[in-house]
Every structure is written in structure tokens, then in C-alpha cells.
Amino acid sequence: MREGPDIAYVSTLIGDPARANMLTLLMSGKALTVSELAEEAGVTIQTASSHLSKLHTGGLLRPRKQGRHKYYALANEDVARLLEGVMGLAAGVGHLRRRTGPKDAQLRHARVCYNHLAGALATQMFDSLMAKRHLVLKGDDLILTDAGAAFARDFDIELDVLHSARAPLCRECLDWSERRSHLAGSLGRAFLIRFEELSWVKRVEQTRIVSFSRSGDEAFRKLFSIERP
Known part of the structure; x- marks a missing residue:
């Protein structure tokens, strides 16, 4: 072209x-x-x-x-989304680096994707928010519902501040290791900040790994539970 x-x-x-x-x-x-x-x-x-x-x-x-x-x-976050997408494509078609180890499993479990949470726990959070209709898809747009707004405010996230920012509130980001969506946008960033404020997580120096404490892991899984039929 x-x-x-x-x-x-x-x-x-x-x-x-x-x-x-x-x-x-x-x-x-x-x-x-x-x-x-x-x-x-x-x-x-x-x-x-x-x-x-x-x-x-x-x-x-x-x-x-x-x-x-x-x-x-x-x-900006658009660059991060591009990189995450390319990583997912590379993993999906089998182009993987052969040097693996404990950090590989930790990265797949929970990591930072620029400014929000990624990995298995991040996709669990996204699935929970969708299942409880805190988030809904309208066409290609990811929308925070009234119930979702109440949930976020109960978690001490200041939505008025997020709405006043130029960044999109909610975005889907394709997780490279899970090949499913996790939450990006200013709301995704706000959730990660709250996890850190509550000492549920800490970042491992010189890596993208996010380490959950035992109590933080329990609280996270309870908050973002998914009802199974």
C-alpha cells in the first residue's frame, strides 16, 4: 500500500x-x-x-x-498495547524464547503491562467484572456500568478524577500469556494503584513481575470471584 x-x-x-x-x-x-x-x-x-x-x-x-x-x-499506553499484542501473536504462533525459568511462571501469573495489571490474575479480574456486569461491551467499546461505578467507588477509586482525565476510562488489552483480555485504561491503572496502596502487591525490582502477598491474594480472589454454574 x-x-x-x-x-x-x-x-x-x-x-x-x-x-x-x-x-x-x-x-x-x-x-x-x-x-x-x-x-x-x-x-x-x-x-x-x-x-x-x-x-x-x-x-x-x-x-x-x-x-x-x-x-x-x-x-504512551498505545505503544504498550502494541507491544503486548505483538507478544501475544509471537506466543500464539510458537515464536518463544527458549530461555525459561521461575520468572517465566511469575510473569504469566501477574505482571505490569505499562501501568496496569496483566497475567492470569488480571484476566480473572476482567472476567469477574464482565460476569458481574460491572463492565459491558457495546460494539467495540468497553463501558463501565452504574453497578461497576458503585463497585469502583466502594474500592476507593475516585472516578470523578478519572473521568476528568484525557485517557480512556476502560480499554481491553489482549494479554500475551493468557490470550484473553485484561483491563487497561485509567481504571485499570487505578485498580493497580489501589492494590499497591493496600499492600496486596509489590513490584519485583528490575522485572515486570507483580508479587501478591498471601493476604493480598486471598482478598483479590474474593473481590474478583467468578461464580461457577
Whole structure:
């Protein structure tokens, strides 16, 4: 196609192994330094800087400066959704990295997807919200119902603040490991923040893993239970 979006350009940016490794690390939602990203990619700082410049020019990254240090983060949630979708496609057609271990199972159980929860527990939360009609699909739009709004407010989520933000309130995000939807958007982010405030979860340093405490796991499963027939 000679006109329209240039998917080949974006695909080329993502397709380089070093850049893919750096983008995956930034799915944690944190802004990281060039040296941190270089270590993850297995390249020199000079090479990493060149890769990061290309990703920034391509609109996939947002640089930030603090003092003498320069940090990089994903440009926005749309980039995170794209990466999660590509990961799901790669997993679905069998293109998997052969290096597996305990962290692989932990990532599949619960992880950060940019700024919201992903993994098996995240899809359980989404399924529960849908089953209880706290969320409904209207065409391609995911809608928070009145019952869902009451549920969120009871969980001390300030919906008025979320409604005033520019970001979409609710979005489906295809979970790469579960191949089913989890909740993104400002509401998905708000739920993860509340889990952290309640000390149900903590993030494992230098990874995307979200670790649930025993009490947090029990409370989560009770709150997002799914009635079986």
C-alpha cells in the first residue's frame, strides 16, 4: 500500500532484537537510563543510545531529563498495547524464547503491562467484572456500568478524577500469556494503584513481575470471584 500508515517502519523499529529487549523492559512502566537499557539489550551504551534515538524519532519512546541523567519511557499506553499484542501473536504462533525459568511462571501469573495489571490474575479480574456486569461491551467499546461505578467507588477509586482525565476510562488489552483480555485504561491503572496502596502487591525490582502477598491474594480472589454454574 503506497498510502496510509507505514507499518513497515514501525515494525522495523520493534523488530531489532536489542530494541525489542529494551522496549520489553520499559513495559514495567518505569523510566530507565541508557546504561540500564544497554545492559538489558546486551549492547554498549553508545549502541544503546543510537537505538534509543531511533525509537524516540519513531514516536515509541519519551525521553526525560532529571539533573544530569536522561531517562527513557514508553511514549504512551498505545505503544504498550502494541507491544503486548505483538507478544501475544509471537506466543500464539510458537515464536518463544527458549530461555525459561521461575520468572517465566511469575510473569504469566501477574505482571505490569505499562501501568496496569496483566497475567492470569488480571484476566480473572476482567472476567469477574464482565460476569458481574460491572463492565459491558457495546460494539467495540468497553463501558463501565452504574453497578461497576458503585463497585469502583466502594474500592476507593475516585472516578470523578478519572473521568476528568484525557485517557480512556476502560480499554481491553489482549494479554500475551493468557490470550484473553485484561483491563487497561485509567481504571485499570487505578485498580493497580489501589492494590499497591493496600499492600496486596509489590513490584519485583528490575522485572515486570507483580508479587501478591498471601493476604493480598486471598482478598483479590474474593473481590474478583467468578461464580461457577
